[in-house]
Amino acid sequence: MTTAGPRLSRAARTLLPEKMVRELPPQETRTGIVHLGPGAFHRAHQAVYTQRAMAAEPGDWGICAAAARGRSVVDALRAQDHLYTVTERAADGADRMRAVGAITDSVAALDEPERLAAAVAAPGTRIVSLTVTEGGYRHDPATGRLLPEDPEIAADAAGRAPRTAVGQLVRGLQQRSRTDGTPLTVLSCDNLPQNGRLLRGLVDSFCRMLPESEQAPLLEWIGARVAFCSTVVDQVVPATAPADLERVVEALGVADEAAVVGEEYRSWVIEDRFAGPRPAWDRVGARFADDVRPHETVKLRCINATQTTAACLGLLLGVHTMAEAVGRLDLRRFLRALYTQELAPSAVAAGGEPPGFEELLVRLGNPNLQHRLGQVAQQGLGKLPQRLVAPAAEHVREGREPRLACLAIASWVRLLRTPVGARPRLDPASEEFARELAAVRYAVEAVDLVRERMPGLSGESGARPDVGDGVAEALRALEVRGAEAVVREAAG
């Protein structure tokens, strides 16, 4: 913990520059949004949009920050009267700091399950939003279905105090359906395809696991009163590092244990099918759209896929931050080829308008952001299908050979096959999978194992060669010749 300087709080806010204090919402602002998963991203992105929206159009849109697991963020926020700072760090090193007061309440869901359900059910709550990471949805990325054999989901459905995000959401919805019952909008803000529709399906499946007498009334109420909107979010917000906390103390003279740092760029496209009122997010840069899919394809297949590839190949090449990865000439050349020949064309085919590669490179290469490659490369089973496998499969279906995307996917497999001591800690949830993979002798067998977990690698009609075959070949090359030689050659 950073001890130099008093801790940020309502009382200590007088120490902040006047301009920062003026941007804070009024102290009496009431809660209108419950957010599950108030990690670094939510605090830098949706919370800032919401604070600015309340300044543009006053309203009770305070956020109740609900930590689905753990409670460190709740403890940090409560110790600061829920105030914290966001630093937008430009590529030239210039910082723009703001104080954020959009979070008005907090709940540690595991310790206070009743408070969470009550917050979702409260009449003043009109929106529940989520950023619980890909793994938080507990779904099978191949089918979009809730993992039926997941013991945590089964235990939540059997009636314990819920520990999964879907279980916590449904418990709150159930309480709302039995009390106030006013319409509610659920917004998923995680990097998943059709995240609103996906979550709607998971909620539906979860409800069907409840005792039979509870299912029908709840499903009927949800169908009539709850809207699930898909959203596409974009802003690079790395995990806060100790140096970031020190920098806040240096700049402001107050300690902030909930501080976050991100890039200046920020965008948010939200499917426009709310069940009730919403903050004036559109007056401060967010966009409401009938269909977010073109934006989603660009986000997942161009921006996220480039980040995932840079992360996996970067780690194999021995670098550790995104800026270092895209700063390497060989890797940058490879990424440019992948982007222009395979990723961007697949997004354009889906109606998207990808940014130019150089424009993206400026964002990813920001030398003042410590975006750790290990953070981006983790949870690959939940990320690669929509980022790299889907565009690769599309190319194969149309008779093209997505050589570069296959190498990108292979680099993730290679990383998991690298002995534990020699690779950064990745995928703690799937260490067992990584061990199984590492034990396999041949690239083909390894890819067969991945095929079982990521069915998109196999062609729908069973036709060969498919994406998996391309990945097996690229994996063999990586294992035999090493990442450096393969990347150099593939970049042309």
Ligand SMILES: NC(=O)c1ccc[n+]([C@@H]2O[C@H](COP(=O)([O-])OP(=O)(O)OC[C@H]3O[C@@H](n4cnc5c(N)ncnc54)[C@H](O)[C@@H]3O)[C@@H](O)[C@H]2O)c1
């Ligand atoms: N950080 C970014 O640059 C960024 C950008 C765009 C989108 N996102 C989306 O936001 C998500 C969160 O990013 P972050 O930077 O805030 O991460 P973070 O690690 O700071 O926060 C993640 C939050 O999700 C919760 N969580 C993690 N695993 C969970 C699980 N299995 N069940 C329930 N809750 C769980 C954590 O408790 C925490 O509150 C990403 O996974 C991504 O989908 C992040």
Ligand SMILES: O=P(O)(O)OC[C@@H](O)[C@@H](O)[C@H](O)[C@H](O)CO
């Ligand atoms: O946040 P994740 O874990 O889904 O993926 C890591 C990055 O790819 C991601 O956080 C990006 O920084 C972000 O999606 C950019 O908007």
